[in-house]
Amino acid sequence: MKVFTTGQVAKICKVAPRTVSKWFDSGRLKGYRIPGSQDRRIPRDSLIKFLKEHGMPLGDLEDEAMAKVLIVAQDQVLIENLKRELPTERSFKVAVAASGFEAGIQAESFHPDCIIVDFSIGKVESLQICQNLRRNPDFAETILIALLPDVGSPMSFDRSTINETFKKPFDASLLADRLRNLIGTRKELV
Numbered sequence: 001m002k003v004f005t006t007g008q009v010a011k012i013c014k015v016a017p018r019t020v021s022k023w024f025d026s027g028r029l030k031g032y033r034i035p036g037s038q039d040r041r042i043p044r045d046s047l048i049k050f051l052k053e054h055g056m057p058l059g060d061l062e063d064e065a066m067a068k069v070l071i072v073a074q075d076q077v078l079i080e081n082l083k084r085e086l087p088t089e090r091s092f093k094v095a096v097a098a099s100g101f102e103a104g105i106q107a108e109s110f111h112p113d114c115i116i117v118d119f120s121i122g123k124v125e126s127l128q129i130c131q132n133l134r135r136n137p138d139f140a141e142t143i144l145i146a147l148l149p150d151v152g153s154p155m156s157f158d159r160s161t162i163n164e165t166f167k168k169p170f171d172a173s174l175l176a177d178r179l180r181n182l183i184g185t186r187k188e189l190v
Helices: 006-013 017-025 044-053 059-065 076-085 100-110 123-135 172-184
Strands: 040-043 067-072 092-097 114-118 143-148 164-167
Touching: 006 017, 006 040, 006 044, 006 059, 017 040, 040 044, 044 059, 067 076, 067 100, 067 172, 076 092, 076 172, 092 100, 100 114, 100 123, 114 123, 114 172, 123 143, 143 172, 164 172
Parallel strands: 067 092, 067 114, 114 143, 143 164
Antiparallel strands: none
């Protein structure tokens, strides 16, 4: 478990160390004192919880505390359902792309932990997105999830670039739980 000093928390929050001490002493920021000393220590999960409760930016903690998900889709209903199931309060940060080109730009700037590709945008384009991401060493560990349309007959393609598939229609809350588990094995989500 990672812990922070009041000085480190002050830098993260961009406030004076005395302000952090006041938060700690008033009980709003949870932590402990080092025995035989006045020094305070704040556990990482307590700090993240405090920042979220007070609407403060996570700053440098965001990358390690948030599950970043890129949704590549054009179906607005699907996008809204997924956004509802992947809220910031549950440690998710979501970005959306409508095409392969946008997905490439978003992936480079957003650095997602998981990319969900809706194959309804087109099988060829969807496969191209997955293959291009896998060729890039920066995205070798990125979780790729394919949302396959229910077209009656099973879609045949090389699934080696994809970690998981979900057949539409599916329960968005089950996908959210699966994402928490998959990303949670790599990051300590709060």
